[in-house]
Amino acid sequence: MQTLVDEIRAQGIILPGGFLKVDGLVNHQLLPALTREMGQEFARHFAPLSPSKILTIEVSGIAPALATAMELGIPMVYARKKKPLTMKEPAYTAQSVSRTKGGAVDLFVSSEFLGVGDRVVIIDDFLASGGTVRSLTDIIGQSGATLLGLGCVIEKAFEHGRDRLADLNIPIHTLANIVRMSEAEGIVVEAGR
Numbered sequence: 062m063q064t065l066v067d068e069i070r071a072q073g074i075i076l077p078g079g080f081l082k083v084d085g086l087v088n089h090q091l092l093p094a095l096t097r098e099m100g101q102e103f104a105r106h107f108a109p110l111s112p113s114k115i116l117t118i119e120v121s122g123i124a125p126a127l128a129t130a131m132e133l134g135i136p137m138v139y140a141r142k143k144k145p146l147t148m149k150e151p152a153y154t155a156q157s158v159s160r161t162k163g164g165a166v167d168l169f170v171s172s173e174f175l176g177v178g179d180r181v182v183i184i185d186d187f188l189a190s191g192g193t194v195r196s197l198t199d200i201i202g203q204s205g206a207t208l209l210g211l212g213c214v215i216e217k218a219f220e221h222g223r224d225r226l227a228d229l230n231i232p233i234h235t236l237a238n239i240v241r242m243s244e245a246e247g248i249v250v251e252a253g254r
């Protein structure tokens with residue numbers, strides 16, 4: 062997605078520890094036209110699989126996931142990182158690690174909104190190590206739903222999440238790919254794959 066690649070080149074900042082700051086378009090401020098285009102691109106890619114639900118994780122996955130769900134006309138469910146008292150039991154749960162805040166987090170999805178018969182596409186903002194997606198697949202497994210595919214806005218190829226998730230045997234579609242980044246070379250970003 063060339064518009065996304067251009068925005069990453071214009072706004073992206075390399076942070077220590079291999080982190081990319083894109084707070085101006087993905088993680089703090091959101092750009093409506095760009096977010097809509099993300100949804101259109103994911104919807105075009107995954108519509109042939111006839112998903113019944115989009116699954117993501119709060120907080121930064123919500124915008125691209127909702128944009129995708131709106132294009133497809135299907136519900137979007139997001140895993141919560143704290144179980145609210147309104148959540149109906151039983152809830153499916155798995156542990157994950159927050160990459161940007163550090164530490165383990167528990168994820169919760171109510172059985173009210175995910176279950177046998179659901180055909181699920183996961184949408185998230187970043188695909189890095191693949192750990193977060195792995196936790197979501199655990200939740201999908203508990204629910205009895207079927208995982209059809211994975212879409213992530215930005216892939217950090219140098220963290221090899223795609224390879225680590227190969228056993229899932231699902232199509233993985235990303236919109237921009239960070240091949241590598243360093244002070245010397247800057248952000249080497251290309252269209253997703």
Ligand SMILES: O=P(O)(O)OC[C@H]1O[C@H](OP(=O)(O)OP(=O)(O)O)[C@H](O)[C@@H]1O
Pocket residue numbers: 088118119120121122158159160161162185186187188189190191192193194222
């Ligand atoms: O592939 P991984 O190595 O698991 O990294 C990707 C995850 O890391 C971030 O979550 P984080 O909780 O840090 O951020 P958020 O609260 O902005 O969603 C991002 O939103 C992805 O969910």
Ligand SMILES: O=c1[nH]c(=O)c2nc[nH]c2[nH]1
Pocket residue numbers: 079080081082083088160161187188189217
């Ligand atoms: O804002 C972010 N920048 C990153 O580099 C990253 N990797 C995983 N999750 C991330 N979030």
